[in-house]
Amino acid sequence: MIRFLVRRAAWFAFTVWAVITIAFFLMRAVPGGPFSSERRLPPSIEAAVEARYHLDWPLWKQYLQMLGPLNLDERGWFGDSTRVTGGVLAADLGPSLQHRDVTVNEVLAQSLPISLALGSVALFWALTLGLSGGLIAALWPGGKLDHAARALSTLGLALPNFVIASLLVLSCAIAFRLFPVAGWGSAAHLVLPGFALGVPFGAYVARLFRAGLLEALAHDCVRTARAKGVPRARIVWRHAMPSALMPVISFLGPAAAGILTGSLVIEKIFAIPGTGSHFVASALNRDYALAMGVTLVYTVLVYGLNVLVDVAYTLLDPRIDLERDA
C-alpha cells in the first residue's frame, strides 16, 4: 500500500505539472487578453496594468513565475525581494486579473467551501436515490418496482439538469413554498440545488448498481450460500454488495470531482456563489490566474478521487493487489 501511494504521488506530481503547462500555454495561445475586451486604455496605463500582472514579461519568464516561488524580475533571478511572486509550488496563485484587489486564493477560499457543501448534498442524493433504486430493482427483477425504477432512472438520465431544476423550483419552491427559490445561506437553500445536481448521477448509479447486483447474485457463491440457508438479506449484504459496488465506485470517483467543484448550470439557476461559475467566467475573460486556480483544484480532486477509488477496490475485493498492479 505504501509503495502504491508513493508511486501514485509521483505520478500525481507529473500530472499536475503537465496539466499546468498545457493549461498555461493553451491560455496564452488563445487570441485576446484579460484587458482587451474593455474600453481602450491609454497606452501608458495599459503598460502599467500589464506590468502589475507581469504580462509584459517574456512567456518563459511568466511560466516560471507562475510555477514556483522564484523571485524574478528585470534584474535577474533573485532581484528585488519586495516584489513578492508566488507560484503554484508556494500555493500562492497570485492576484486575479478580473476581480480587482482580490487574490485567486481568496476567491477559491470563498467559493470552494460553498461548492463542496453543495456537492456533498448532491452526492448524498445521488447515493441514496441510486443505491436504493438499484437495490429495489435488482431484488425483484422484472417486477413492477423494477420497471418503475428503470423508467425513473431513464428519465433522470435523459432530462437536462436545468429542466429538472426549473421543474423543481416551480413545484417545490413556488407552488408549495417548501424551500427557498434561490440564494445561499441556510441549510434549506441546499436541498433543491443538491437534489437537481444529484439526480442524473443517481440515475446512472441506479443502473450500474442494478446490473452489478444481478451479476453478483448469479455467482456460484450466492447459490451455495442459499443452499446453506443463509438469509436473503445477509446474502445481498455480504456476498453481492461488495462486487456490485465496484462499478458504482469507479463511476463516482471521477464524477465526484465534477460534482464537488460545482455545476455551472445549477449554480446559475439557484444563484449560488460557488466555483462553478468561475470555470466559465475565468476562461471567457482570460483571467489567467483564476483559470489556473480552478484547473488546479479540479485536477487535484480528479486525481485524489481516482486514488481513493483504487484504495476502495482493495477493500471491496481482496484479490486486487495494488503493489503489483500499480
Added chain:
Amino acid sequence: MSREQSSGGGWFREADYDLMLTELERSAPTSLWSEVRRRFREQRAARWSARLLMVLALLAFFAPLLPLPSPAAMRLAGAPHAPVAPWSEFVNQRYEPVYGPLGALDRALVATRQKLFGKTQLGSWLGTDTKGRDTLARILWGSRTSLLVALCAALTSLSLGVAWGALAGLSGGRVDNLMMRALDVLQSIPTIFVVIFLLSFLNAPSAALGGARLLSREQVFFLVIGAVSWLSMARVVRGQVLALRSAPYVEAARAQGASLVWIVRKHVWPNVLPVVGVYVTLTLPAVILYEAFLSFLGLGVEAPNVSWGVLAADGAEALSPLVSSWWLVAAPSTALAATLLALGLVGDGLRDALDLRRGER
C-alpha cells in the same frame, strides 16, 4: 418439425428427407453479423427504438421540405400561443419564409417546399414560444443540429478514440503507458476550458486567410464537441485490445506464425467492434446532453439556428408561475428524452444481441 414425426414403419420417407434438409439449412452456421441482426430484431423495444430513430433522422433531414412554418418567423401578437389541436386547425395560409443562412442543399429543399405547398403551413400544434415562433418547426429544425452534433462526436470518437486505444493496446509496454498517461492528463483538464479555448481559438479570424474564417461557427462547434468526446472511447478500446492480446487463441495464432496484420484483422478487430458499437450508443446521449449544457451557458449554437438544448434552455427560462407556458419545456424535453431513451434501448439491444454481458437482464 411441424409435420408429424410418425414415419410409418420406421423408415424415412421422401418427405422426411425434405424436412430434414430444410431443418439443416435453417440451422446451418450463419455469419456472426446475421446472427447478431437476428437477435437484435427479436427484441421488441430495441427494434421499435431503432425505427423511431430512423424516422427522426428522416424528419430531421427533410425538415425544410415539410409544410412547417419557418422556424424563425415570429408572430408576436399574443405570443406565446398555446398548442392548438390538429383537428381544430390543421393548416393555415400564414406561411412566410424567414430562415437563417442556409446551405445549398437546404436552400433547394426550402425552394421545393415553397413550390409544393405555397402559403400553406401546419397549424401551431405544439404552440409557439415567447416570440411567437412555431415550436414544432423549431423542434424539427433543432433536431438537425442536435443529431448532427451527436453524429460528429460519434465519428470523432470512432476515428480518434479507436485509433488511440488500439494503438496503445497493441503496442503495449512503454508506449501504452505513455499514451495512457497522456489521456490521464487530458482528462484532468476541465472539459469546459478546452471547449471555450478551442471555440475562441477556431472562431478567431485567421490571418492566413485574409481575415476570413476557415470554418463556420457551427462547424467549429461540432469539431470541438467531437474533440472532447473521444477520451473514454480510447480507454475502452485499449482495455479490450489488451484483454484480446493475451487471449489463448490469439497466442495460438501468434505461435503459428500469424502476422500482426492478420491477427488484428481476424481476431482483434471483430472482437473490438461490438464494444465500440455499444459504447457509441452511450456516447451519443452524453453528447446530445452536453450540447444542451453548452447552449444553456450561451456557448452553443447562435440564433437564428436552434438546437434542442437551446429550446429546452429557452423553455426553462420561460417557466414562471405567472405565465404557464408548459409546452415550451414539455415539447423539447419530450423530444430529448424520447431520443435518448431510444438510443439507450438500441444500445441495450445491441449489447444483448452481441451477448456482451450475460449477467444483465
